[in-house]
Amino acid sequence: MIKKVNKIIAISDIHLGEKDCLFNDSKILGEFKKHITEEAKHGSVDELLILGDMFDLSLASYKDVYAKAREFFQSIGEIENLKAIVFIPGNHDHHIWTLLIEEEQITGIIREGKIPSPELKRVDLEYGEKESIFLQGLLKGCMVNKFLVAYPNIFREIGGKLYFFHHGHLLDRIFTPANIILKPKSLQELEAFNSSWIEGIWYHLVQAERLGELIKDGYNEFTGFKAVMASFLEKFHIRDNTVTGRLRGLRVEKLKSEISTYLEDCINWYKETPNTLYSPMNFVFGHTHEKSSGEILDVKGQEIGIYNTGAWHGDIKLASYLVIEGEKKPELKSL
Template structure:
């Protein structure tokens, strides 16, 4: 039986160029080489091509939904090399393109700088055409116009287009920017999918809007129905770009920020962290005070047991609360923020496009959180529950293995049915879930040909996906171990430096006394 191919394939949070991305090649010591694909990336490209070749239809459009380039923490040269590598490994095979020539790119917080470049380019293009604008545009149109005007409605990324088009077989490739939302609408104008990276759902990235809402005379800003996507970008864009999207090109400062991001992400939530920290403390007690870990303190309780107990009562308890957070894909506050974005800025943008949100069969796709999931959510202003799909992420930026962290790819057909290809979740107890297709588990799944086709396609390409799963598990486990090693090597260095400083000061004091 022929399987109908998707119209769109959506990936996000690849963090290309970053050492903590599972798609970046690293040697046994964890040293990254962005010019080479990781084994996980190679296996993913092979499996994805086999899956798409099992489906009948034209090549789908690739949608890159933000944080695909890790401009926030990686130098531009590394990012460009990593993107070129991704193009060669995933977007083509033997000089033949896997996807349609036109790629749609929706920037996120780590690659927001691409939107800044696109804004400048659009302004220059307007000047060349004799049009004068008061300021840079704040966002692109939610939907593309029909016919020949469609491609002209997006802003091209000259850099990414050049990187892609230089790959054999991709001379016609073009990367266009849509921001902050990309809307897809079926011919009947009754079914709609909106894609957004997810950073404006997160209060951290719309802090300026929240501050404006607190200012005297700005009470209207507290009403989500009054905040537009133009408001969000106009008020917060510079903040996002300054703090989160260009540190990778800031030399040692950027590298230091990256290390801080990796090490302090959630080290206390690792059980191994507590165990190794206890061992480190006991070793220092033995070295400095002659107190062996087996020394009896009182009633048979040893030094080692006492230290570990103290850590469990402090760091351990905090770690457990962190694990509770990682045991769920979204907290109650996260859900409230998601509802805020959908019932406010997204709803307003739909209405501005001439649609009635309440009448739509509506789905929303986002990433950012690195926790893939599929669900339905009642949202004010929409009569039907909204289909919610999260693409997860491809990074291991903390030493904690959590079953909720992982990555998905979204497959969307011509009729805008959405299905999730669950690629991997962190291995827990040494096991990683196999690649499989998922829907929201509600009424949409009962008649979703995209979900049926994706399920059958995964079965037909199962050996390739099994290879991918093995590589993904190895990559996440190796990266988590390296993160722990880096943290404890740094800890030993800090302690040694502090001890040397104390000895130097003591020697100077003794010399002065003499």
């Protein structure tokens, strides 16, 4: 059964613990808190929904990640009329999901003297409503004390419309290489086939001490090079019909194709689950660090609104939050 709510605020790609996280600046964190507080004054916010890459376990240490996370949630947790935090892990914090499902389905079961099930259920679960989870410690002593985690999708009905929330990494072929070998027949298989790749590259290797430092240095050099090249192209090709415009156009078309493929697969996978995907529907994601609002995509004859919540990492111009309230049109806002 799809949960019905009246008001959600969605953000993504905070990258807590990483040096370019915008919330490292206390002024930006304070301004964000002020905006969400103001939203809550004009009608209770049922959920602050964080669409993945909240924790940067790929580029930062546990100490840095959870110190910054504690700071972030101790601030946000003071907001009146904010009822819950809901988190969908992405590729940079996928390991959080691994920890949760193993605790709930393996180690926690063994701790109780029982035998675990032969198969690990990897998807369409939500933890934190009934059971205690370790992330709730980040809100200790706060007014907001409800912290839920689900993966890889969350569905909510708001104002008579279905909203489909997802981080966005499973749209991206670089995160699903096993699909080339064997096409998944279900969401469970999609995750089972590719989770070891996501865990290995975006968690285990970069946490491997000196090897991890080498990989991080290479990543930083690569992203720095990309930034320089983007600046160069922007300087010498400033119109949309130039190289930069054409490259961006190719990226957008590729992304549309990836979204369509994922949504088509999900429509097929969920058809055995009544009332899961239905019209009218909007799809909300992050991952790309490029905000967008309300473009319509035709998927199997169904018109779906597409929203991207941007990122709170690097460029302040990309920082935004999506307000979804009742029957109003979703609104992408900035500080």
